Amino acid sequence: MILSMIMCPKLRIKIAGEEIKALIDTGCEMSILNEYLCNKLKHAGLKCLELPTQHVNLLSAFNDKSKRVKKQALLEVNIGTTKLDQVVLLSAQFLTEVILGIDFLINYEAEISFPERRITLTVNEEVFNFQYWDYFKVI
Secondary structure, eight states: OOEEEEEEEEEEEEETTEEEEEEEOTTOSSOEEEHHHHHHHHHTTOOOEEEEEEEEEEEOSSSSOEEEEEEEEEEEEEETTEEEEEEEEEETTOOSSEEEOHHHHHHTTOEEETTTTEEEEEETTEEEEEEOEEEEEEO
16 A cells, blocks of 8 residues: 555534544545444434435446445534535445535535635535645555
């Protein structure tokens, strides 16, 4: 393995009062939550609407394997003092806690500034700026 200088942005979010590191991924079409984390949050009091999915598969960029996703959920996500509603796919095979994908970025008209390590979101016509942090990605 090589330690790369590629920095992947993460936002500190809260779901049901628990702080979670959410990866910002412009290459992921949908936002995804680890199903085990979702179950843990539900036991801690998370109330969310869960619905089945139809014909949804997670595809890897590295091989031909895919994983079927059977559920999705509507969650209230807090970033700082800002509350957002976000639909996420739930996946038990998912190794990351949360990915905020293109659906999230488009829905909230996101602008990412890599030099300033900042993401700007528009929520109900109000603009919010958040600092993100990054970590080294091992490749």
